[in-house]
Amino acid sequence: MLEQKGIPSVVMGTLEFEQLAKLESKNRGLADLPLALIPHPLGGIPEDEAIKKADLVIDVVVKALTR
Amino acid sequence: MSVSAGPAAKTFRMEESYAAINQLYQERGWTDGLPIVPPTEDAVAAVLRYTDRAPREVVAVLPPRQGEATVERLAINTVMAGARPEYFPVILTAIEALADPAFNLDSIQATTHPVAPILIVNGPIARELGINSGYNAFGQGFQANLTIGRAVRLILMNVGGGLPGTGDRATQGSPAKIAYCVAENEEANPWEPLHVEAGFPLETSTVTVNGCEGPHNIQDHYSYTGLGVLKVIAGAMGQAGSNNLLGAGTPLLSLGPEHAATIARDGYSKRQVKEFLYEHARYPLRLLGDEYRHYLVERRKVADADDTMVPIVRTPDDILVIVAGGAGKHSCWQPTFGDQTRPARRVISRRDGTPLAKVSDLRRSP
Amino acid sequence: MSGKDVTLYDPTAEPRILAAGLAKRVDSLAGKKIAILDNSKANAGILMLAVAKRLQERYGAGEVVKREKGIAGAPSPTILDALTKCDVALVGSAD
Numbered sequence: 437m438l439e440q441k442g443i444p445s446v447v448m449g450t451l452e453f454e455q456l457a458k459l460e461s462k463n464r465g466l467a468d469l470p471l472a473l474i475p476h477p478l479g480g481i482p483e484d485e486a487i488k489k490a491d492l493v494i495d496v497v498v499k500a501l502t503r
Numbered sequence: 504m505s506v507s508a509g510p511a512a513k514t515f516r517m518e519e520s521y522a523a524i525n526q527l528y529q530e531r532g533w534t535d536g537l538p539i540v541p542p543t544e545d546a547v548a549a550v551l552r553y554t555d556r557a558p559r560e561v562v563a564v565l566p567p568r569q570g571e572a573t574v575e576r577l578a579i580n581t582v583m584a585g586a587r588p589e590y591f592p593v594i595l596t597a598i599e600a601l602a603d604p605a606f607n608l609d610s611i612q613a614t615t616h617p618v619a620p621i622l623i624v625n626g627p628i629a630r631e632l633g634i635n636s637g638y639n640a641f642g643q644g645f646q647a648n649l650t651i652g653r654a655v656r657l658i659l660m661n662v663g664g665g666l667p668g669t670g671d672r673a674t675q676g677s678p679a680k681i682a683y684c685v686a687e688n689e690e691a692n693p694w695e696p697l698h699v700e701a702g703f704p705l706e707t708s709t710v711t712v713n714g715c716e717g718p719h720n721i722q723d724h725y726s727y728t729g730l731g732v733l734k735v736i737a738g739a740m741g742q743a744g745s746n747n748l749l750g751a752g753t754p755l756l757s758l759g760p761e762h763a764a765t766i767a768r769d770g771y772s773k774r775q776v777k778e779f780l781y782e783h784a785r786y787p788l789r790l791l792g793d794e795y796r797h798y799l800v801e802r803r804k805v806a807d808a809d810d811t812m813v814p815i816v817r818t819p820d821d822i823l824v825i826v827a828g829g830a831g832k833h834s835c836w837q838p839t840f841g842d843q844t845r846p847a848r849r850v851i852s853r854r855d856g857t858p859l860a861k862v863s864d865l866r867r868s869p
Numbered sequence: 870m871s872g873k874d875v876t877l878y879d880p881t882a883e884p885r886i887l888a889a890g891l892a893k894r895v896d897s898l899a900g901k902k903i904a905i906l907d908n909s910k911a912n913a914g915i916l917m918l919a920v921a922k923r924l925q926e927r928y929g930a931g932e933v934v935k936r937e938k939g940i941a942g943a944p945s946p947t948i949l950d951a952l953t954k955c956d957v958a959l960v961g962s963a964d
Contacts, residue, residue, distance in 0.1 A: 444895060
């Protein structure tokens with residue numbers, strides 16, 4: 437886990453998996469591990485649609501990584 | 504071997520009513536949806552007589568909850584499943600195997616794939632306990648198969664936290680997730696059984712776990728040569744839609760005794776069966792859509808040509824072969840979760856590692 | 870019904886909490902090396918590369934170091950070695 441090695445991280449995923457991602461982090465004692473979630477799905481869509489979804493979470497990512 | 508003591512299991516008191524107890528356990532999400540046998544102190548104590556480990560010994564830490572699987576908690580879920588106390592050594596051994604890092608229980612629990620750990624039991628203990636290896640081996644009817652499989656599932660839910668919709672994200676799931684335990688039909692196996700192939704003595708009993716889908720049937724009533732049967736099997740295994748096509752892994756071939764006999768009679772060894780299937784159980788790249796083809800070419804490095812046949816495993820040794828079932832010209836195969844899980848195996852043994860000849864050897868008087 | 874009470878067991882385990890704090894965040898992304906840990910799920914890499922590109926364009930972030938691991942299981946020591954030389958990390962995808 438990069439976070440445990442001192443590298444501030446953000447986990448990227450879809451809103452569908454928010455619950456599981458939070459559970460997994462909690463169970464490893466990293467309750468506040470930041471998540472940057474886009475609307476589901478990520479898989480099974482054309483590349484350009486996936487790229488567009490990046491714009492939806494840039495602010496969340498920046499907030500998660502910086503003080 | 505260091506032993507850590509885990510927490511004592513919690514207890515509570517309530518009205519001694521089977522209906523009320525079941526309602527409470529269902530409401531708390533502690534069951535698989537079926538009625539459970541109430542885990543009373545006496546019932547759990549009866550199970551604990553079939554181990555030489557201390558009740559609070561931690562056998563494994565199970566993901567995704569990272570719950571401590573103490574011997575006591577395994578016994579509680581064993582009672583709930585309706586398993587007989589003498590089945591406990593098999594259940595405990597299965598949990599040890601599932602906790603092997605190579606098995607990757609973390610992913611098996613959480614994935615959208617319908618994977619369930621299959622428990623394959625080999626050796627004399629399978630026969631001692633009456634674990635079915637014959638007719639309807641993967642089906643209903645035998646207390647040992649159903650309740651051992653069920654106990655393991657309850658443990659994965661209650662201790663590991665693999666609960667549908669949260670820790671367990673299986674999109675559709677499968678009936679194999681309810682209970683999935685079988686003994687290999689060693690008498691009907693024309694070659695060496697699974698555990699002997701792995702280097703264990705015939706008289707040692709083992710539990711092998713593999714992250715599998717439910718069985719896919721392979722019917723062949725017409726071939727009477729080994730080659731004929733193998734061609735049908737190759738056609739069945741070389742299919743689109745399995746994770747093995749996507750990511751290799753360790754698919755399981757469960758030959759019915761008649762197909763096994765036909766193949767062996769024509770001179771094929773088990774190894775030759777695997778080599779044949781490695782070569783011929785393949786899917787044509789050209790039949791896949793562009794996006795899938797792109798993935799296979801970019802990530803799996805298959806040749807980007809219309810005549811490329813995509814294999815389902817990296818090497819012949821990655822195909823597991825067992826014999827199971829009764830008379831009839833059916834076999835089945837079980838695709839797996841892919842190459843991020845490997846089969847794991849543990850010997851059914853005493854605490855000090857000595858293989859157990861008979862489960863009844865372990866029984867302690869009350 | 871007997872009207873009696875009985876002692877029963879709770880079959881569950883609570884999560885075993887391992888104490889671990891979060892890493893220190895960076896003051897700004899300018900010049901910071903971005904690690905991408907791609908678990909090979911569909912479009913995970915595409916998404917994270919697009920995010921990294923925006924971070925470079927808008928926040929002056931530095932070079933990107935991307936490594937793929939299998940869909941499940943921990944990253945290898947070699948991968949971790951390469952990625953821990955970075956300043957911030959994108960990990961994905963949880964899909």
